[in-house]
Amino acid sequence: MIKEPSIDDLLQSKNNGFEVLYKNYKDEFFGFARKFSIKDDEIVDIYQETFLSFYENLLNGKITEFKSSIKTYIFSIGKFKIYESIRAKSKLKIIDQPLNEEITIDDLNLEHEFLSEREQLVKANFKKLGKQCQLVLELFYFKGKTLKDIKIIENYENTDVVKSQKSRCLKKLKQLVNG
Structure with a gap:
């Protein structure tokens, strides 16, 4: 487990905090995303979008403290980006609960x-x-x-x-x- 940088360190770009986080969580995120049968090139895009959202949330002051680890926060952003991607690709098939016949x-x-x-x-x-x-x-x-x-x-x-x-x-x- 890596020592995660503080919010101040990230905002002040100390010790390449974003770069360290990006590199350290990349392989684990890819493993997580592959469980959703997503291709690697799409995972790269989702991962980059996840970090952009994370960065924007820091800059906009939406994040003032972490109630969990930074990794958990990043993965939660990524999870929703994965769901958005899947929903967009599946032509909005409604599959919250399995039924014999899906409502589309x-x-x-x-x-x-x-x-x-x-x-x-x-x-x-x-x-x-x-x-x-x-x-x-x-x-x-x-x-x-x-x-x-x-x-x-x-x-x-x-x-x-x-x-x-x-x-x-x-x-x-x-x-x-x-x-």
Whole structure:
């Protein structure tokens, strides 16, 4: 385990703190990201974006202290970047819980002139959800907003609350659709 630099050291660029962190956590991050079946060239991009976000958070004052290790913080940023990448590549397939038949974003695209029986079922049950559930799912799946965006738009306490709300809403929709 490396001795992690302080926030002040990172902000003042003492002892090449970012470079040391970048090099020391790279192999472990790649191993972590490979569990998601991501190609190495994409992992490089995600890792670099992760460090850019980390750096920006330091410069913008979003980080004033670490409640965990810097490594944990970096990996949590990276994990969400991995999820964003997977979500973008999977054409927004909804897979929070395994079902025999998945509800896809195409099922939720309810503006078609002719809807299949399943699409009609999803549309009818979507309208049965509360207004807040409808809003969260619309923002996330139709408008492509991130959990962080939704937190800001809807004044949620934190992104974990948004994530839980989205998960509960999606679970409820799946229950309604599957009877």
